[in-house]
Amino acid sequence: MPTYNTIMSLAAGAGLLLLVLLGRTLHRDKQFKAEGWALSAGVLGGILTLTGAHMTLTWPFAKYFPFDNIVFGETSLGLGVLLLAAALYLWKRGDQIVAAEDRPAEVAAVAKPLGIFIFGLGLALFGIAAAGVYFQLFAAPADEPISGMFAEWPIVEAIFMSGLFALVGVGAVLFPFALNSFTATKPLTKIAKWMGGVWAVSGAAFLLFGAMNFYTHIGLIVNTMQ
Template sequence: MDFITGEEGGLVIDWTQMATYNTIMSIAAGAGLLLLIGLGRSLHGDKTFRPEGWALSAGVLGFILTLTGGHMTLTWPFAKYFPFDNIIFGETSLAFGVLLLATAFYLWKRGSVLATAEDRAEEAAATAKPLGIFVFGLGLALFGIAAAGVIFQLFAAPAQEPISGAFAEWPWIEALFMSGLFALVGVGAVLFPFALRSFSSATPLNAVAKVLGVVWSITGVVFLLFGALNFYTHIGLIVNTMG
């Protein structure tokens, strides 16, 4: 990495050249995954379905991810130190953010129709079916990110970062952790179009939908908590490397 070394040999990073906001992105992504699982359950069997609440939630999270992911994708703020992170976090967040905004728009505009549909789950699945191709492709992309993370040992935090930096001597640990998360989200994304095929309030969830629910629930919680933790660890890294 093209880091700067201070007079005493300590790591110094020029933070004017590396805007970082994957903290809020991680929280929003985790919350977004949990929101989709909650929405699916509500469509499948919640008799008190409130489309406006789901629309507002999807809109808030979609706006954050589209704004930050779009900025990261177009401007590459990590270019000097971690250029690959612009692809890993920026492009995936942008894609997920736009999908959440589309969900919010649909629920806001067609929520009343959906709420009174004879089979809400089937109606929503039919609407989302064309997006299944894109979501499937994103799943394959996430597998690519996971493979790159392991092969090139990405995601390792510098020793100056609190908590995460304790594993700096063993970069494969964080590489496996983060790559595993991306791979699990990818599993859910690849299964998404197949889960829609029999998504109906009249029938129990099939095995594919259940697996999708499990992997997105787990990764949603982990991304949310990891993002919250990074508000401490990233601030500590900045303090320790300002020079």
């Protein structure tokens, strides 16, 4: 039952944190080096696009968890392509951003058309969160270390994972509205702060959860080897 939600979770969490820090840097930091941000977005976007595309196009990717194709594959593919687009823009137009009088407004104007797709992804994440709780997805088998402690109560991990997807979804839905007031001439609005806050919390959680899964998934394989 191969899955990539170890490196996927790690990269997705890092990607969300990267976007939050990028917005904060554009708004507050006068020393902006676009190349570093472009490289970071390119690395994370490459990982998510490659693994997400493979999982999305291979059906079923995991024999007993075919919904993983949708839950992890399609969402990782969407975020990965967005990060690659950001990497390309930052690399090719970095000097233009640095030279702009209002850097946040310059980037917001370019990103605005993407708000439609990102808003749609937010709604999709709400759907995943609802399905996760209703169908009690994400439960780890008893043979898996740490996560397997809750195998008798599948609703626990279902609520935890669904909550993370919902948090990312909240930020995605707020994204196009946050762009409307993203400027260096005014303080960040409550919408922008909420968007950054939920992405920071969910990003850190996905990063730490993905790192933990490297241990738990290896342990599951070892415990089930015949």
